[in-house]
Amino acid sequence: MDQGRFGVCDAVWEKIAPLLPGKASDSGVTAKDNRLFLEAVLWRVRTGLPWRDLPEGFGKWNSVFQRFRRWVRGRSLRPHLRARVRRARFRVCPDRRHHRHRAPEGERRKGGTQNQAIGRSRGGLTTKIVALVDGLGNLARFVLLPGQRHDTIGVPPLIEGVAFGALLGDRAFDADWLRAELDTRGAVAVIPPKANRKGHFDFDRHAYRWRHLIENLFAKLKEFRAIATRYDKTDTSFRASINLAAAIIASR
Numbered sequence: 001m002d003q004g005r006f007g008v009c010d011a012v013w014e015k016i017a018p019l020l021p022g023k024a025s026d027s028g029v030t031a032k033d034n035r036l037f038l039e040a041v042l043w044r045v046r047t048g049l050p051w052r053d054l055p056e057g058f059g060k061w062n063s064v065f066q067r068f069r070r071w072v073r074g075r076s077l078r079p080h081l082r083a084r085v086r087r088a089r090f091r092v093c094p095d096r097r098h099h100r101h102r103a104p105e106g107e108r109r110k111g112g113t114q115n116q117a118i119g120r121s122r123g124g125l126t127t128k129i130v131a132l133v134d135g136l137g138n139l140a141r142f143v144l145l146p147g148q149r150h151d152t153i154g155v156p157p158l159i160e161g162v163a164f165g166a167l168l169g170d171r172a173f174d175a176d177w178l179r180a181e182l183d184t185r186g187a188v189a190v191i192p193p194k195a196n197r198k199g200h201f202d203f204d205r206h207a208y209r210w211r212h213l214i215e216n217l218f219a220k221l222k223e224f225r226a227i228a229t230r231y232d233k234t235d236t237s238f239r240a241s242i243n244l245a246a247a248i249i250a251s252r
């Protein structure tokens with residue numbers, strides 16, 4: 001196994017290990033194989049292969065999968081994995097990407113895509129990730145939307161309670177209510193106006209160049225094939241995979 005591509009290097013593990021359940025300071029039975037388990041999950045997120053194809057060196061695939069689901073239900077793979085990442089709050093950048101959904105056979109038979117942030121768009125059944133990065137390009141927050149929903153629907157939960165001086169977004173985020181919200185906050189809207197926009201809106205073109213931060217993040221996330229194409233049936237598992245990938249990216 002190429003640890004450089006699929007494993008967790010020592011430097012990354014030192015940052016993530018204290019944030020996981022089962023460490024020595026926790027009560028109860030200490031999980032001695034946290035690192036192996038995390039590497040198994042990361043292998044699957046990186047390759048996008050079915051859980052059944054997990055290499056034997058990681059243990060029984062179903063045991064790893066069931067433990068992954070327990071961690072998901074216990075919110076052990078939530079954003080606190082990124083808690084130690086230093087954030088620059090002077091600007092934030094929202095953006096979105098469509099991710100095609102590939103349903104397992106059982107899901108196709110049962111029709112299990114309802115209420116799982118999956119919807120039909122031009123690309124078929126897709127999930128939209130609307131994400132927010134900070135001034136250092138680290139993932140701060142994200143929401144999942146069905147593919148047919150508009151990007152701006154995901155903005156309110158992204159910026160709620162977040163302090164920033166400027167919001168950088170592309171034309172999809174050019175909405176009157178968002179500009180009004182930013183004006184109320186005293187934040188600058190670095191958003192180019194839509195082509196059919198009435199009136200004149202200036203924006204800082206130099207500052208807008210920093211939107212490459214979120215483009216870079218999505219490029220890095222798409223190196224994980226289970227995120228580039230969504231293979232998870234549930235939105236909770238998909239969120240956990242994104243959180244894990246973002247934690248690995250931020251810890252490098």
